[in-house]
Amino acid sequence: MTTEQVDHRVAAPGRSNLDPAVLAGAEAFARTWATAVIGSSYVPMTRAEVAEHLRALTEVLVHALHATPFRTAPGYEIGARLVEAHFTGTDTLGRTIQLLGDDLLGELGIAPDELMRSRLAALQGALSAGYARALRERTLAEQEAIRAAVLDARDQAEAALRASEARFRAMFTEAAIGIGIADIEGRILDVNQALQEMLGFSVEEMRQYNIRDLMHPEDGSTVWRLYDQLTAGECDHYRAEKRFRRADGEQVWTHLTLSLVRDDHGEPQYQVAMIEDVTDRHLLQNRLRYQALHDPLTGLPNRALFLERLGRVFNNRARRRAGLCYLDLDGFKVINDSLGHDIGDQLLVEVGRRLDHSVSGDGKLVARMGGDEFVILVEGSRDTQDIVDVADRVLRELESPIRIGGHELTVSASIGIVERELSGTTAADLMRDADITLYWAKADGKSRWALYDPDRNAKEVARFTLSATMPAALERDEFYVDYQPLVRLEDSTVVGVEALVRWQHPEFGRLAPDRFIELAEETGLIVPLGRWVLRRACRQARRWLEEFGEAAPFVSVNLAVRQSRDPELVRDVKRILDECALPPHHLQLELTESAVMGTADEPLEALRALSDMGVRIAIDDFGTGYSNLAYLKHLPVHELKIAGSFMEGLRAADEEDAVDVQIVSTLVQLAHALQLGVTAEGVETPAQAKRLHRIGCDTGQGWFFAKPMKPADIDELLRRR
Amino acid sequence: MDGVERPVWAPGDIDLSRPSIARVYDYWLGGAHNFAVDRAVGDKVIADVPVLRSVILNHRAFLRRAVRYLLAHGIRQFLDLGSGIPTVGNVHEIAQSVDPTARVVYVDIDPVAVAHSRAILTGNELVGVLQTDVRDARAVLDSPEVRDMLDFDQPIAVLMVALLHFVPDAEDPAGVVAAYRDVIPAGSFLAVSHAGHEDGEWDPAWDDAKGLYNRGVSPITYRDRSSVESLFKGFDLVAPGVARLPLWHPESPDDLGDDATHFIGYAAVGRKP
Numbered sequence: 001m002t003t004e005q006v007d008h009r010v011a012a013p014g015r016s017n018l019d020p021a022v023l024a025g026a027e028a029f030a031r032t033w034a035t036a037v038i039g040s041s042y043v044p045m046t047r048a049e050v051a052e053h054l055r056a057l058t059e060v061l062v063h064a065l066h067a068t069p070f071r072t073a074p075g076y077e078i079g080a081r082l083v084e085a086h087f088t089g090t091d092t093l094g095r096t097i098q099l100l101g102d103d104l105l106g107e108l109g110i111a112p113d114e115l116m117r118s119r120l121a122a123l124q125g126a127l128s129a130g131y132a133r134a135l136r137e138r139t140l141a142e143q144e145a146i147r148a149a150v151l152d153a154r155d156q157a158e159a160a161l162r163a164s165e166a167r168f169r170a171m172f173t174e175a176a177i178g179i180g181i182a183d184i185e186g187r188i189l190d191v192n193q194a195l196q197e198m199l200g201f202s203v204e205e206m207r208q209y210n211i212r213d214l215m216h217p218e219d220g221s222t223v224w225r226l227y228d229q230l231t232a233g234e235c236d237h238y239r240a241e242k243r244f245r246r247a248d249g250e251q252v253w254t255h256l257t258l259s260l261v262r263d264d265h266g267e268p269q270y271q272v273a274m275i276e277d278v279t280d281r282h283l284l285q286n287r288l289r290y291q292a293l294h295d296p297l298t299g300l301p302n303r304a305l306f307l308e309r310l311g312r313v314f315n316n317r318a319r320r321r322a323g324l325c326y327l328d329l330d331g332f333k334v335i336n337d338s339l340g341h342d343i344g345d346q347l348l349v350e351v352g353r354r355l356d357h358s359v360s361g362d363g364k365l366v367a368r369m370g371g372d373e374f375v376i377l378v379e380g381s382r383d384t385q386d387i388v389d390v391a392d393r394v395l396r397e398l399e400s401p402i403r404i405g406g407h408e409l410t411v412s413a414s415i416g417i418v419e420r421e422l423s424g425t426t427a428a429d430l431m432r433d434a435d436i437t438l439y440w441a442k443a444d445g446k447s448r449w450a451l452y453d454p455d456r457n458a459k460e461v462a463r464f465t466l467s468a469t470m471p472a473a474l475e476r477d478e479f480y481v482d483y484q485p486l487v488r489l490e491d492s493t494v495v496g497v498e499a500l501v502r503w504q505h506p507e508f509g510r511l512a513p514d515r516f517i518e519l520a521e522e523t524g525l526i527v528p529l530g531r532w533v534l535r536r537a538c539r540q541a542r543r544w545l546e547e548f549g550e551a552a553p554f555v556s557v558n559l560a561v562r563q564s565r566d567p568e569l570v571r572d573v574k575r576i577l578d579e580c581a582l583p584p585h586h587l588q589l590e591l592t593e594s595a596v597m598g599t600a601d602e603p604l605e606a607l608r609a610l611s612d613m614g615v616r617i618a619i620d621d622f623g624t625g626y627s628n629l630a631y632l633k634h635l636p637v638h639e640l641k642i643a644g645s646f647m648e649g650l651r652a653a654d655e656e657d658a659v660d661v662q663i664v665s666t667l668v669q670l671a672h673a674l675q676l677g678v679t680a681e682g683v684e685t686p687a688q689a690k691r692l693h694r695i696g697c698d699t700g701q702g703w704f705f706a707k708p709m710k711p712a713d714i715d716e717l718l719r720r721r
Numbered sequence: 722m723d724g725v726e727r728p729v730w731a732p733g734d735i736d737l738s739r740p741s742i743a744r745v746y747d748y749w750l751g752g753a754h755n756f757a758v759d760r761a762v763g764d765k766v767i768a769d770v771p772v773l774r775s776v777i778l779n780h781r782a783f784l785r786r787a788v789r790y791l792l793a794h795g796i797r798q799f800l801d802l803g804s805g806i807p808t809v810g811n812v813h814e815i816a817q818s819v820d821p822t823a824r825v826v827y828v829d830i831d832p833v834a835v836a837h838s839r840a841i842l843t844g845n846e847l848v849g850v851l852q853t854d855v856r857d858a859r860a861v862l863d864s865p866e867v868r869d870m871l872d873f874d875q876p877i878a879v880l881m882v883a884l885l886h887f888v889p890d891a892e893d894p895a896g897v898v899a900a901y902r903d904v905i906p907a908g909s910f911l912a913v914s915h916a917g918h919e920d921g922e923w924d925p926a927w928d929d930a931k932g933l934y935n936r937g938v939s940p941i942t943y944r945d946r947s948s949v950e951s952l953f954k955g956f957d958l959v960a961p962g963v964a965r966l967p968l969w970h971p972e973s974p975d976d977l978g979d980d981a982t983h984f985i986g987y988a989a990v991g992r993k994p
Binding site for chain 2: 046048089143
């Protein structure tokens with residue numbers, strides 16, 4: 001510290017001139033002086049150093065006392081030196097002055113005469129003045145130094161603050177993110193360059209605005225509710241997706257973070273908005289969402305969007321009713337396979353365009369569900385007719401041919417329609433029923449619409465239930481066989497029995513064949529079921545053979561079309577006959593006209609093989625189909641069963657229908673001409689039986705003789721003879 | 722921010738309406754680097770607890786003795802933490818009077834004290850001044866002032882004179898010491914003077930002093946001998962170990978007052994092995 005660096009030791013001028021006794025006295029005085037002042041001021045010296053310092057000053061004093069001419073300047077100098085050595089405690093001066101007066105002359109051995117007293121007093125005065133002046137100067141200098149230090153420190157602090165402000169200003173100005181500051185009333189105070197560019201307004205223009213002027217009509221309600229909460233000091237910041245209108249009228253999608261700045265008392269003071277332009281991201285999201293919800297080929301809404309809309313219809317319940325047209329092109333696969341996928345795709349595009357064109361409007365949605373399936377949703381339909389009108393319009397729209405790549409294509413569509421009240425149904429119900437109904441429209445002949453019918457559906461459901469449970473029912477032995485006698489009209493002898501399968505259904509009770517045979521044909525179960533009936537009937541026939549010998553009846557078993565075409569048929573029949581040890585002529589197989597006539601060669605060969613084996617072949621329900629009579633001659637057939645419908649005219653006791661009688665007579669003559677037997681079905685009255693006998697019919701079957709019955713009842717019948 | 726009382730030595734605004742511990746010390750040492758508010762506090766403290774004046778002079782005298790001791794043991798680099806306002810008898814004056822190439826870095830948190838130090842040290846190339854909270858050892862040790870001035874391959878004396886009693890236990894004074902200890906090389910020294918007394922010793926004036934400090938200057942924590950000793954973990958204490966402040970290497974038996982053996986404060990110097 002240059003200003004404070006002083007030489008504390010005053011060089012003793014002419015020390016050697018002094019008397020050794022005086023020097024010793026001076027040294028003794030200096031020690032006393034040191035003891036008196038130590039502790040009165042802080043000086044950076046040891047006690048010994050202090051004593052040495054004061055000894056030097058004492059020697060100056062001694063010289064001054066004796067100097068000629070006498071000068072007070074050394075006294076003044078000593079005062080100043082004390083201050084320089086940092087004897088700044090004023091007690092130091094007091095003690096020094098007192099000690100000088102009390103002890104100095106005595107210690108030095110100087111006679112305290114008038115002159116010396118006077119000189120000492122003058123030196124004391126000068127020392128005091130020198131001390132006071134030096135202390136004053138030192139004090140002023142130090143005060144100035146500390147004030148300068150304060151100013152320096154302030155300058156530095158301000159410079160740091162300015163640098164910090166400049167940094168923050170630069171950050172605000174240069175930030176790539178938009179930043180805006182507004183007061184708590186929403187008056188915009190400042191916006192940075194990024195925000196000006198984002199919104200297309202200058203700072204001056206922005207300052208004219210209130211935050212609320214930036215409200216966008218499509219802002220979510222939460223944006224402004226949170227804003228109110230923030231300005232009320234209830235929340236400190238929030239984030240939101242928000243749109244702004246640019247100066248040029250375009251809109252900017254942004255990610256907004258609004259923060260509250262509070263004053264020192266915690267009161268809301270400013271709000272700071274950080275705004276990031278996410279328009280590109282938003283557009284991309286929109287595009288991705290559009291792509292996710294639309295069919296790329298036709299541009300129509302896809303299944304996902306359709307299901308979303310349908311779900312919304314049910315969630316909102318703003319409308320009471322709704323309808324669906326579920327549409328499928330007829331024969332699209334053929335077009336696709338024959339003309340190629342490219343043509344198929346163009347066809348779908350055109351169909352989509354026509355559909356969209358024909359049903360556009362509020363509350364209506366056309367969607368492509370995939371492949372050649374489309375669906376039309378009509379929200380808020382008044383009644384079913386509304387949807388039927390839509391379906392008619394669509395069918396009409398599709399009537400005109402579609403030209404694609406030189407092809408003129410005619411397409412038609414089948415449409416399933418469901419329209420109903422929303423309460424009590426679900427989106428899934430609606431979809432399923434529309435799908436079922438579309439299937440009906442297809443089954444009913446295509447190029448048409450079908451309306452959902454709950455009764456039809458119930459029946460189908462029942463049919464489905466039956467067909468689904470049939471395989472298990474066969475396993476569980478829920479089927480059984482009844483037998484209806486075939487009676488020789490000549491002598492009323494039971495010559496045969498027709499095996500009739502029944503289903504003892506655990507839920508629906510006893511079911512006649514008309515309830516399930518057709519189903520079994522559809523599902524293919526008819527083959528195992530028929531085989532089961534055949535085996536059961538053959539076993540029964542064997543038992544009758546054992547009990548009644550030659551009087552035992554043959555069994556007549558119905559053969560479904562599908563069975564007749566089963567390549568295993570001949571082998572199955574042979575195996576069963578072998579198993580049961582039943583002579584083949586105890587078995588008759590009944591086939592319908594169409595099964596026999598309409599067949600290709602193979603089944604015919606099977607029939608011939610069976611016939612050769614000795615099995616009887618009968619044509620069931622003869623006369624109801626279109627038999628090729630010329631062909632009949634070549635068939636391996638033994639018996640014709642005339643359909644019960646011809647028996648109507650022969651029924652009444654008193655009167656007969658001449659046409660029916662003539663037909664039956666002709667059929668009998670025909671059969672006999674071909675050397676075939678004739679069985680009349682549906683014989684219900686004695687008159688019928690009598691007339692049939694008269695006409696020449698061989699055998700009768702019907703309630704007049706017996707209803708279908710249990711094997712045991714047949715036993716009874718046979719024994720009664 | 723509001724509601725939390727800012728300690729007077731905290732940096733930030735230069736608020737002349739508050740006393741500064743550096744300026745109050747200067748006043749007590751007879752300097753005029755102070756303002757009315759500092760003198761008012763200084764006068765009140767001394768009026769209420771006259772013994773404090775001697776305490777303060779003793780800490781300052783210890784600094785002088787410690788620096789001379791360290792110079793005698795070959796130390797030529799000093800890091801004076803909590804240096805305050807350079808009044809007289811500063812470390813660089815003592816050190817450079819022995820070896821003009823001795824280097825010193827003064828560190829204080831008081832921006833005015835630091836500004837003043839800078840002003841009077843202008844031109845002294847071997848002295849650095851740093852305004853930082855000395856409790857943040859990392860900031861001190863990583864500062865250019867320290868890095869440029871001190872050679873960490875040579876022994877360094879770290880001076881904590883009348884400093885650590887202003888660091889309460891909650892702020893981990895031992896941790897502060899350790900942070901410096903871990904960086905200085907072997908052969909370095911630590912010099913500490915610290916207000917405190919033993920259990921069972923009690924003088925009403927000490928409580929008064931504590932109360933005054935806590936209210937007017939800065940909260941003070943008295944520590945006993947063993948607590949002061951524990952601050953020297955990782956150092957070998959030089960004789961006489963932790964001593965009453967006036968009794969640590971007194972320059973002369975005459976320097977010792979009547980209160981030396983129960984002086985309210987300790988001093989010690991340790992060497993990092």
